[in-house]
Amino acid sequence: MAETSKKAFVTGHPIKHSRSPMIHGHWLVKHGIEGSYRAIDVAPENFAEFLATLQANGYRGGNVTIPHKEAAFAGVARRDHAADEIGAVNTLWFEDGTLWGGNTDGHGFAANLDDHAPGWASNGPAVVLGAGGASRAVIHALKERGVGDIRIVNRTLARAIELRDRFGGGVSAHPLAATGELLRDAGLLVNTTALGMQGNEGLSADPRGQPADPRGLPADPRLLPDHAVVNDIVYVPLETPLLAAARARGLKTVDGLGMLLNQAVPGFERWFGVRPKVTAELRSLIVADLVPKSPAPKP
Structure with missing residues (x-):
């Protein structure tokens, strides 16, 4: 590849499960960018050394995950x-040779709701389930949008x-x-816990071994207005048990895939100079990749 091509990355441990290369690869092709x-x-x-050698290795920046x-x-x-508010960095870039860190998770969360539930920020009090890293980004976004009553619920009260x-x-x-x-x-109501994630369906939300809701949900949407x-x-699965129950109740539901897609937008713009759009085409591409692949038939 030519020396003038633009290079970015996503790093984690492990990282092979990441859909970020598919998202950014789609945008690179869409915009005809050599990168x-x-x-x-x-x-x-090895992470400190990795950061120290980014510029020497020709990278304009990248994403950082767990x-x-x-x-x-x-x-x-x-x-x-x-990043300062959330206490974590998920996006890296260089400005005048200086390595900057930002956090776009809150942006991704809010943009996802903007796309699928316009007016959400003036809807009333927000209940946030969980007190981990993801909840920090959600709370930051809620405060930035002017939500004045944010209620954190967590199994370990001290973390909340x-x-x-x-x-x-x-x-x-x-x-x-x-x-x-x-x-x-x-x-x-925002669930930031792993309850409902594929592989965690049986996760208990209560220290005594009982789920918070009799159906094994992190909260009961039947109680909501x-x-x-x-x-x-x-976003794996796209419709979690919580969202299925809320939909059955007749409530507006928003899955987590749009947060992943929208958090990628600011980084791509910094590294490649174009602000991409989250389109139905991109969403469909990632949704298709989320579907478990059937094993090949035996000969």
Whole structure:
């Protein structure tokens, strides 16, 4: 490939499952850009060296995923506001030779809701299930959009309290037992936990071994008002048990795939100079890849 071609990457450990090369590869072809975007598996003990050699290896930047987001936060020279607020970096780029780190997860979350549930930010209080890294990005986005009542529910209350203290006014922390009451006037329910993810269907949300809801859901959408929107950031499967239950209740539902697609937009623009669009064509391409492949018939 010519020396003038633009190079970017996604790194994690493991990383072979990532759909990012498919997303960025699609945009490179669409825009006729001579460039590449590849997945690079980097073990945690090698991550600092990987960062130090990025520019020498010709990379304009890239994406960072589990388990390197916090290490990237510590390893860059400058960070954007979102990264500082969330405490993690998922996007790297160079400005005048300086390595910057940003976080586009909150942007991806909000843009996904904008696309599929316009007006969501003025819908009322938001209940956020979970207090991990993904919930930090969601809470940041909710605050940026002016949601004034954000209720964090988590199995370990202390972790929810940590986020409440981190994000300040308008954010409250609650135990699982309070979920039902918190839902009754909520306009948005967001699941950031792994409950409902493929392979975690039997995960219990309660420290005593009982699910938070008798049907094994992280929360019961039957308790929500009619105008509520339910979002699950999980995208494998596309329709989680929570979303299926919310749809059966007649509520507006938004799956997690759009968050993945939209969080990729700002990075592509920084590395390749074009702001791409999240289209139905791109979504269909990724959805087709999410479908389990049938084994080849035996001869």
